[in-house]
Amino acid sequence: MHQNLTPTHPISTPLVGTVIAVQANFCQVQIDPETEAVGGKLILCTRRARLQKIGVSAIVGDRVTIDEVDWQSAKGVVTDVFPRHSLLDRPPVANADRILLVFALAEPALDSFLLSKFLVKAESTGLQVSLCLNKSDLVTDMQRQEWCDRLSNWGYQPIVISVETGVGVKELQIELDRQITVFAGHSGVGKSSLTNALIPDSNIRVARVSGKLSRGRHTTRHVQLFTMPTGGLIADTPGFNQPDIACTPTELPRYFPEIRQRLAIAHCQFSDCTHRDEPNCVVRGDWERYAHYLDFLADSIAWEQQLQSQPKLESSLKQKSGSGKKQYEPKLDSKYRQISRHTLIQSLDELAEELDVD
Numbered sequence: 084m085h086q087n088l089t090p091t092h093p094i095s096t097p098l099v100g101t102v103i104a105v106q107a108n109f110c111q112v113q114i115d116p117e118t119e120a121v122g123g124k125l126i127l128c129t130r131r132a133r134l135q136k137i138g139v140s141a142i143v144g145d146r147v148t149i150d151e152v153d154w155q156s157a158k159g160v161v162t163d164v165f166p167r168h169s170l171l172d173r174p175p176v177a178n179a180d181r182i183l184l185v186f187a188l189a190e191p192a193l194d195s196f197l198l199s200k201f202l203v204k205a206e207s208t209g210l211q212v213s214l215c216l217n218k219s220d221l222v223t224d225m226q227r228q229e230w231c232d233r234l235s236n237w238g239y240q241p242i243v244i245s246v247e248t249g250v251g252v253k254e255l256q257i258e259l260d261r262q263i264t265v266f267a268g269h270s271g272v273g274k275s276s277l278t279n280a281l282i283p284d285s286n287i288r289v290a291r292v293s294g295k296l297s298r299g300r301h302t303t304r305h306v307q308l309f310t311m312p313t314g315g316l317i318a319d320t321p322g323f324n325q326p327d328i329a330c331t332p333t334e335l336p337r338y339f340p341e342i343r344q345r346l347a348i349a350h351c352q353f354s355d356c357t358h359r360d361e362p363n364c365v366v367r368g369d370w371e372r373y374a375h376y377l378d379f380l381a382d383s384i385a386w387e388q389q390l391q392s393q394p395k396l397e398s399s400l401k402q403k404s405g406s407g408k409k410q411y412e413p414k415l416d417s418k419y420r421q422i423s424r425h426t427l428i429q430s431l432d433e434l435a436e437e438l439d440v441d
């Protein structure tokens with residue numbers, strides 16, 4: 084897969100791809116891998132003026148059509164942004180399929196309360212949540228098994244790996260095939276090591292460039308998707324590292340598989356049961372994370388009270404109802420900022436340089 088090679092025969096446009104990096108009004112789009120002759124190529128794009136006028140912006144993960152491609156310079160124009168099937172706010176990622184929570188079995192020691200908090204935060208996105216336990220080389224088989232059994236009671240089947248020895252890494256890569264996965268987890272668990280293990284040599288350059296870009300002078304919050312050889316895309320971002328409980332007491336029970344299981348087979352007497360001290364509650368009981376639930380319930384009550392005392396914020400996404408499936412339309416910018424052609428070309432070239440595009 085070579086970048087910036089002019090195809091030997093005409094390519095019919097528009098082409099469809101995924102936005103893998105965004106900065107200001109520019110984005111890098113990876114053409115869908117199955118596209119004939121140009122699949123996998125990276126095209127640096129501006130947004131078509133019409134999209135800019137109506138304020139449609141593209142974020143990382145967006146599916147877009149591109150046109151007016153100059154194959155010599157690998158530059159083009161985004162002509163349309165497809166509706167999103169999911170939207171994460173922090174980090175801003177469209178169409179993510181799954182959150183992969185990475186924790187270490189040791190160094191740092193696995194803290195069940197912190198893990199629980201991360202899990203609740205991950206569940207609150209509504210995306211599929213998977214748990215990956217790294218550094219299996221630092222624990223005995225028995226310790227590993229104990230954690231797996233314990234987490235199975237929480238409703239999770241962890242994927243156990245060791246980036247150090249390579250155990251489980253290939254299997255994880257296959258598992259993440261054809262999806263957009265957002266990595267989350269606190270510092271030191273091995274997220275960066277895992278990202279490097281999952282990205283082949285040819286992409287390491289991108290990872291390094293990303294580091295440079297994230298320190299770049301125009302950059303505020305940078306997210307980038309990396310392509311794995313299996314075709315899956317991963318985002319390793321700092322956005323998830325504060326697992327604060329930011330949901331209402333009504334929402335909280337949905338984020339515990341144990342509670343979901345209990346409520347699937349029985350009902351509490353009160354439909355608005357908080358599962359704390361109400362009579363005939365089917366949730367309250369002798370299960371490991373019930374204490375965590377009570378703790379987070381107190382946080383969620385405080386969060387809701389704080390929210391109610393604040394002026395209502397405008398929703399950051401516009402939900403389209405229809406076919407029964409949730410869809411999110413790209414949000415409209417509140418302002419349309421006119422950029423001079425000179426600034427546009429200059430910024431495009433700067434971005435191209437930063438992204439290391441010839």
Ligand SMILES: Nc1nc2c(ncn2[C@@H]2O[C@H](COP(=O)(O)OP(=O)(O)OP(=O)(O)O)[C@@H](O)[C@H]2O)c(=O)[nH]1
Nearest residue numbers: 217218245246247269270271272273274275276277
């Ligand atoms: N023994 C062992 N050490 C590992 C493994 N994976 C990563 N490490 C080490 O753990 C340390 C932290 O790894 P990083 O990849 O920097 O962790 P991170 O989660 O990206 O941390 P931040 O960059 O701080 O967010 C490094 O010293 C790694 O070499 C593993 O599977 N086994």
Ligand SMILES: [Zn+2]
Nearest residue numbers: 351356358364
């Ligand atoms: Zn109850």
